[in-house]
Amino acid sequence: MSQQRHGSTPGEADGVPAFPDLPEATIARLPEYLRALHHLAETGAETVSSEGLAAAAGVNSAKLRKDLSHLGSYGTRGVGYDVALLVHQIEYILGLDKNRAVCLVGVGNLGHALAGYAGFASRGFRVVALFDADARKVGEEINGLIVQHIDDLQRIAAEESIAIGVIATPPGTAQPVADALVAAGVTSILNFAPGVLSVPANVDVRKVDLAIELQILSFHEHRKASLTALPGGGGRSAPAAGGEQEAVGS
Amino acid sequence: MSQQRHGSTPGEADGVPAFPDLPEATIARLPEYLRALHHLAETGAETVSSEGLAAAAGVNSAKLRKDLSHLGSYGTRGVGYDVALLVHQIEYILGLDKNRAVCLVGVGNLGHALAGYAGFASRGFRVVALFDADARKVGEEINGLIVQHIDDLQRIAAEESIAIGVIATPPGTAQPVADALVAAGVTSILNFAPGVLSVPANVDVRKVDLAIELQILSFHEHRKASLTALPGGGGRSAPAAGGEQEAVGS
DNA sequence: AGGCGCTTGTGAAGGCGTGCACAAATCGCG
DNA sequence: CGCGATTTGTGCACGCCTTCACAAGCGCCT
Numbered sequence: 001m002s003q004q005r006h007g008s009t010p011g012e013a014d015g016v017p018a019f020p021d022l023p024e025a026t027i028a029r030l031p032e033y034l035r036a037l038h039h040l041a042e043t044g045a046e047t048v049s050s051e052g053l054a055a056a057a058g059v060n061s062a063k064l065r066k067d068l069s070h071l072g073s074y075g076t077r078g079v080g081y082d083v084a085l086l087v088h089q090i091e092y093i094l095g096l097d098k099n100r101a102v103c104l105v106g107v108g109n110l111g112h113a114l115a116g117y118a119g120f121a122s123r124g125f126r127v128v129a130l131f132d133a134d135a136r137k138v139g140e141e142i143n144g145l146i147v148q149h150i151d152d153l154q155r156i157a158a159e160e161s162i163a164i165g166v167i168a169t170p171p172g173t174a175q176p177v178a179d180a181l182v183a184a185g186v187t188s189i190l191n192f193a194p195g196v197l198s199v200p201a202n203v204d205v206r207k208v209d210l211a212i213e214l215q216i217l218s219f220h221e222h223r224k225a226s227l228t229a230l231p232g233g234g235g236r237s238a239p240a241a242g243g244e245q246e247a248v249g250s
Numbered sequence: 251m252s253q254q255r256h257g258s259t260p261g262e263a264d265g266v267p268a269f270p271d272l273p274e275a276t277i278a279r280l281p282e283y284l285r286a287l288h289h290l291a292e293t294g295a296e297t298v299s300s301e302g303l304a305a306a307a308g309v310n311s312a313k314l315r316k317d318l319s320h321l322g323s324y325g326t327r328g329v330g331y332d333v334a335l336l337v338h339q340i341e342y343i344l345g346l347d348k349n350r351a352v353c354l355v356g357v358g359n360l361g362h363a364l365a366g367y368a369g370f371a372s373r374g375f376r377v378v379a380l381f382d383a384d385a386r387k388v389g390e391e392i393n394g395l396i397v398q399h400i401d402d403l404q405r406i407a408a409e410e411s412i413a414i415g416v417i418a419t420p421p422g423t424a425q426p427v428a429d430a431l432v433a434a435g436v437t438s439i440l441n442f443a444p445g446v447l448s449v450p451a452n453v454d455v456r457k458v459d460l461a462i463e464l465q466i467l468s469f470h471e472h473r474k475a476s477l478t479a480l481p482g483g484g485g486r487s488a489p490a491a492g493g494e495q496e497a498v499g500s
Numbered sequence: 501a502g503g504c505g506c507t508t509g510t511g512a513a514g515g516c517g518t519g520c521a522c523a524a525a526t527c528g529c530g
Numbered sequence: 531c532g533c534g535a536t537t538t539g540t541g542c543a544c545g546c547c548t549t550c551a552c553a554a555g556c557g558c559c560t
Contacts, residue, residue: 018476019473019476019477021473023516023517024516025516025517025518026517027466027469028462028466030465030469031459031461031462031465031466032446032459032462034465035444035445036446049536049537049538050537050538050539051537056446057446058446060518060519062518062519062520062521062540063517063518063519065537065538065539065540066517066518066519066539066540068538068539069538069539069540073538073539075537075538075539076525076526076527076537076538077524077525077526077527077536077537077538077539078525078526078527078528078535078536078537078538079526079527079536079537079538080536080537080538081538093469093472094465094466094468094469094472095468095469095471095472095473095475096465096468098468098472100468100471102464109363109366109367109368110363110364110367112363113359113360113362113363113364114360114363114460116359117359117360117460118359119444119459119460119461120460120461120464122461123461123464123465124468125461125464125468163471164464164467164468164471166464187471187474188467188468188470188471189467190463190464190467194285194369195285195289196282196286196306196307196308202474204467204470204471206463206466206467208458208460208463209281209282209369210364210367210369210370210458211281211369211370211372211373211375212278212281212282213440213456213458214352214370214373214375214414214440215280215281215284215344215346215373216277216278216281216456217414217438217439217440217454217456218344218345218346218348218350218374218375218414218438219277219280219343219344219345220438220454221345221350221413221414221437221438221454222343222344222345222348223269223271223345224437224452225345226269227269273546273547274546275546275547275548276547299506299507299508300507300508300509301507310548310549312548312549312550312551313547313548313549315507315508315509315510316509316510316547316548316549318508318509319508319509319510323508323509325507325508325509326507326508326555326556326557327506327507327508327509327554327555327556327557328505328506328507328508328555328556328557328558329506329507329508329556329557330506330507330508331508
């Protein structure tokens with residue numbers, strides 16, 4: 001693995017590494033840091049220590065420092081991190097300075113809510129088109145956008161240069177919709193439909209399955225119930241040695 | 251850690267291990283296996299090979315076998331896994347045979363959709379109560395349920411013995427709502443509000459932040475763009491050695 | 501009854517991520 | 531100008547997870 005050290009590359013301000021290929025786990029945490037930083041900025045804080053920011057983001061401070069060190073050496077020893085600079089830096093890495101266009105397919109129960117979700121716009125994402133296969137929904141206005149028929153996806157996606165698509169259709173139609181999105185040039189898909197999508201290798205897919213989250217919680221309920229229900233058959237009389245941190249994984 | 255091997259414990263059918271304390275990563279995949287198995291059962295399949303089920307669930311077959319081996323030794327060599335048996339087994343482990351009661355707090359844009367989300371009921375979760383702090387929303391009927399005021403949470407949660415709560419409020423009110431849920435005896439929380447919740451150690455929290463998912467996709471868009479945009483400055487001329495699997499992590 | 505092909509279950513290795521603990525660096529104060 | 535307090539950045543070790551590869555076991559066919 002050739003690994004260029006810190007060489008700045010044309011295309012951005014000096015000192016910014018080309019692309020630090022961050023660990024996936026780090027990438028997943030950067031948005032959380034960003035949210036915490038925005039919150040700090042609103043309260044007027046100029047700088048944050050890794051300890052403070054870690055607490056605000058709900059992670060270990062060492063982990064946070066290691067994560068941030070991957071982006072480069074911002075932050076001053078003895079002082080902390082410059083909030084504004086770090087915000088700018090993370091937003092750059094995440095590509096949020098581009099105000100990315102997003103389209104949403106499937107204006108059902110969930111899609112309707114997503115179309116109006118304020119959290120998208122506030123983070124630099126613009127939902128620029130809504131699609132549905134149901135002719136009865138086409139023409140409906142949601143949050144200032146008109147629902148279009150899915151057959152127009154290709155044309156509109158090209159016009160608006162949409163790179164990110166959100167699928168909120170029933171499970172059965174998720175795969176054809178994904179195919180259509182890919183054909184229209186979309187290279188990132190956020191899928192809310194249960195099931196596995198198969199897409200070309202250059203397309204990124206992230207899945208959010210609300211029912212799965214509940215099932216994981218259900219497991220922990222089951223586990224907790226079976227632990228407390230055990231009268232004494234297990235062996236250990238004392239409940240536990242150390243306060244087990246109950247933050248359920250990722 | 252005392253760890254009883256395979257001793258069957260009172261409370262379930264013979265041969266079922268008490269509680270195999272599964273790896274967290276395995277738990278997160280079980281619901282996906284379950285969905286794939288249900289799909290297979292509908293098509294009339296009696297048995298599945300690990301290869302087939304792994305493909306349906308979008309994972310490596312070795313990983314699937316190791317995951318399932320943690321639940322015990324179901325499955326027959328040379329044949330595969332009995333679909334119906336495995337469904338039953340996973341549902342038991344996940345605690346889905348209990349038809350768990352769920353309450354939802356915050357009937358805004360997203361909460362409204364969640365209240366009507368069919369995927370919950372179909373997986374054995376019953377949304378039994380809706381709450382909101384806004385008096386104008388109290389009394390509204392959504393999907394056959396009346397929105398109640400949040401002050402009644404404690405009483406109703408006790409009546410219905412609700413153990414799982416879903417938070418779909420604005421960020422600012424998420425923490426007080428979480429506190430109220432905990433006070434009402436809820437021990438598992440699914441949080442859709444951005445931000446970090448602090449809860450007692452015995453309460454499990456899972457977070458779903460829709461904006462974070464988009465930001466992760468945005469990062470990969472940025473990465474892909476910066477890779478293809480590099481004319482030849484980086485060094486490596488050949489794009490890659492092996493076909494990089496582009497499934498974005500967890 | 502015996503052998504053959506197929507599939508599970510698992511030992512071992514490698515990689516990734518986490519967390520500790522500490523050296524290096526910076527600021528402020530006397 | 532020097533010193534101490536503070537905080538970053540990171541080397542290192544440990545544990546979890548993934549993946550490969552293969553032995554063990556099962557059913558079917560002859």
